[in-house]
Amino acid sequence: MAYNKPIPVPQGESDVYWQKAKQGELWLRYCNSCNEAYFFPTDICRAIPCDNPRDTKWIKASGKATLFTFAIVGYETGRAPHPGFEAPYVTAIVELEEGPKMPTNIVIEDPSPDNLQIGMELEVVFEDITDEIALPKFKPV
């Protein structure tokens, strides 16, 4: 069946992020001046203050994260807010081992408030959705 959810359109400064994701790797933008990784990737560091916002590079992330918060969309009703999505599904903000938080889905069978705990350990998995794009998602370790 054709994939009919919204598909990301890579931009110049996010090409590497999406190319690496397609290869099964999670890469982050890193500011040499702040000594910190950040999400989402932009060429120029967004921290304020930052001594040299243009001194940034790509780094490979470990793929380890913890669950920061989540919601179960369509819990018990199966109603999704947009065509293509099958409810229930779990939206989440996860805290990556490198520090930044990122939005994602938690891949888990029968999601419920009982089998999702804030702070639980997660690892990245990649869902191929088109020939060019794989979405980084997270599953419980």
Next chain:
Amino acid sequence: MTDLRKTAAIVGVDESDEIGKVPDKSNLQHHAEAAHNALADAGLSLKDVNGLFTAGTSTLGLGEYLGVKPSFVDTTAVGGSSFIIHIAHAIAAIDAGYCDVALVTHGEAGRSMRSRAGANPSDADPQYQIPYGFIGQPVAYSMAARRYMHIYGEDKTRQGMAEIAVATRKWALKHPKSYMKDEMSFDDYHDSRWISWPFHLLDCCLVTDAGGAFVITSAERAKDTAKKPVWILGAAEGQTHGMISQMPDLTVTNAANSGPKAMQMAGITHSDVDLAMIYDSFTYTVMATLESLGFCGPGEAADFVANQRTAPGGDFAMNTNGGGLSHTHSGMYGMFLVLEAVRQLRGECGDRQIKDHNIALVNGTGGSLSSTGTTVLAAD
């Protein structure tokens, strides 16, 4: 900063002719009806208007539709808070002499015309959130609420959310234009279906068709308007992020910035506030906002609203029109916070009129808990 306290007043307010479910009217019709009604309320007309403010559409099309040729325009659009933020901009523009009659309008057929502008693919949201089903504000706000529950306790948070939903419905039943007409019990709240856990249906605002408008003019011109002016004592604004996943602290909104600034400008403290109009896109929005504004401390909102304290007869008058939860919510609800505050301060609210009505604090939240505007209004 220039002291703009009481340099301008709100002199007219009204809704569009019908609100709720209005299948045959466009957004601009709601704008136009509300504009004419609010100007009539002020004893003014479109020929007096030289400042035009709106959100969600350009003043180009709006001005053309209304037939006005304003000399000052502002389409600041940062979600449902925008119209509160327009107040801050309008008093500055009036003080600077750019305009002296500012018309602020809103119109949205949120229920009947669900077409929304497509996202720009180069923005972050369509790359990093939307593909994961971060679609619609219940998803974003429920994640923030889940974090709050983790910090302050799930049962206690739930209790606070239920108190707000039930109390707000009681107010709605006292407003003839409210969309919701039936009583709500605590059981009704807890039994309502899940939208995006931890949000029940009854944690979420309505989706209605509605327009609203208000008119701001200088202190000088306010002497001659049809009704007593409602003075603008303070107004401030700000934003912290766009996407919910970039929110610095999911339990604190920018009301922690715009609230104290507006209150300082107004020269008031929390105990001076007779009416709090707090954007209730969701029950949780109210809890986070009460804390961010400093009405109570972090994690104390559930205790603050306990025992139906914000319901009719309670000692903290809040959202007396019935809120976005039970009165109306067309998409960008902030407009209706202002309408109710002005009417309460004028003493026009009949059954739901609060006893002391000298000072109202209005706080709007927009986007994904992203932006806020706070204004402090005073009766003449």
